Amino acid sequence: xxxxxxxxxxxxxxxxxxxxxxxxxxxxxxxxxxxxxxxxxxxxxxxxxxxxxxxxxxxxxxxxxxxxxxxxxxxxxxxxxxxxxxxxxxxxxxxxxxxxxxxxxxxxxxxxxxxx
Numbered sequence: 001x002x003x004x005x006x007x008x009x010x011x012x013x014x015x016x017x018x019x020x021x022x023x024x025x026x027x028x029x030x031x032x033x034x035x036x037x038x039x040x041x042x043x044x045x046x047x048x049x050x051x052x053x054x055x056x057x058x059x060x061x062x063x064x065x066x067x068x069x070x071x072x073x074x075x076x077x078x079x080x081x082x083x084x085x086x087x088x089x090x091x092x093x094x095x096x097x098x099x100x101x102x103x104x105x106x107x108x109x110x111x112x113x114x115x116x
Contacts, residue, residue: 016067016090022097024104025090028111030083036116037082045079051109052078054101057089082116 015025031045032038040047048056057074066073074089074096089104096104 019090019092021093022100023092024100024107025088026104026107026111027088027090028113029086029088030113031077031086032084035084038079038084038116040079042079042084045077045084048078048080050080050111050113052076052087052111054089054096054105054108057087081113083113085113 019025038045054074056078057076060073060075061071063073071094072091074091076087078085078087087108089108091100091104093100
């Protein structure tokens with residue numbers, strides 16, 4: 001597992017471009033951090049609680065800006081701990097095997113979101 005500290009720039013193309021088929025990359029982004037606490041009732045960021053579940057993410061086989069070597073992305077937007085959050089789960093193969101699904105779920109269970 002690689003954790004990139006907050007505020008440190010990294011090249012997503014480098015991380016995703018070198019991704020092996022049996023790997024996942026999870027990117028958690030605080031959306032609209034200037035709006036804290038984030039108001040409830042935003043249809044773009046439904047309220048949820050931790051831990052996150054892979055099944056709450058939408059599968060996207062293609063998207064604008066997709067790197068050719070990144071076949072699948074699962075994405076979700078949520079309001080949690082008074083923060084708006086976007087989750088992107090990139091999978092190095094065309095789908096989540098049982099092993100990758102388990103790994104992704106374990107990582108999502110460990111995700112912490114600061115209180116807004």
